[in-house]
Amino acid sequence: MDYFDVVIVGGGPIGIACGLEAQKNGLSYVIIEKGPIVNSLFNYPVNMQFFSSSDLLEIDNIPFISNEAKPKRNEALEYYRRIVTNNALKINLFETVENVKKVDSGFEVQTNKQTYGASYTIIATGFYDIPNLLDIPGEDLDKVSHYYKDPHFYASQKLAVIGASNSAIDAALECYRKGAEVTLIIREPEVGQRVKYWVRPDIINRIEEGSIKAYFNSNVKEILPHTILVDTPEGTIELENDFVLALTGYQPNFGFLEKLGVQLSDDGKRLPQYNKETMETNVEGLYLAGVICGGMETHKWFIENSRIHAPMIMNSILAKK
The missing domain is CATH 3.50.50.60 (FAD/NAD(P)-binding domain)
Structure with a gap:
């Protein structure tokens, strides 16, 4: 030894x-x-x-x-x-x-x-x-990842990004710019305050112009093979979905x-x-x-x-x- x-x-x-x-x-x-x-x-x-x-x-x-x-x-x-x-x-x-x-x-x-x-x-x-797990049905599906690597993978796909921190916001912006249809699901009422100061205005502008759809005060309830169920302040909605990036820390x-x-x-x-x-x-x-x-x-x-x-x-x- x-x-x-x-x-x-x-x-x-x-x-x-x-x-x-x-x-x-x-x-x-x-x-x-x-x-x-x-x-x-x-x-x-x-x-x-x-x-x-x-x-x-x-x-x-x-x-x-x-x-x-x-x-x-x-x-x-x-x-x-x-x-x-x-x-x-x-x-x-x-x-x-x-x-x-x-x-x-x-x-x-x-x-x-x-x-x-x-x-x-x-x-x-x-x-x-x-990773901090969501502990929801469907989290173990192949289309779900808690790690993000390269935006090219998600081009031309319906992508849900869960989270409001730097990793989630970076992924949302990069994938949007590579042609993904990006939806952000954020449990807080706004984008995280700790997001990089030169990135936060970018994501807010993309949300306001409608390029990236965002649901605030919301949580993913269940992940299904072709959709996700999201609890929003207006009730539960079902969104078409190809991939989920659960970037929750x-x-x-x-x-x-x-x-x-x-x-x-x-x-x-x-x-x-x-x-x-x-x-x-x-x-x-x-x-x-x-x-x-x-x-x-x-x-x-x-x-x-x-x-x-x-x-x-x-x-x-x-x-x-």
């Missing part, structure tokens, strides 16, 4: 930042990522543009140069990939962590390929793997955290317990980094405000050693 000072679970930007800090401080480490480098970013929509400017997405003061002030997905993939390769970071890709056990000497981290020993473990797994793997012994708040936010000075959880030697720290409040932590977690954690580990 290979043994490391630190095992980092998750190879996204914050997991990479933790690896860089461990390497700079002479700690042995390995990053374990279940997919390619920055797997979550890789699975973002192909045309996605970040809300943050490129300088706020930088880690370890490594410059991020993009064509526009706010970089796009492909530029971010290139940036983080080059950091990994140029710094020869030890990262094991396409390997899934199945269990983390606390033992006398630290931790045993079991994956689908092998078991690692570690004095300390960092969980930096983000939140993009588990995502959540961290709370079951995994609980299995590790991390205490979660019982107020609905499911906030994990950790020391805000060190990022260490109630389990000694187990740390959290990145968006996973926000529980259900996934909008609270981003790359730009959680990159500081890496040096905080490493300072704590060095102090213990």
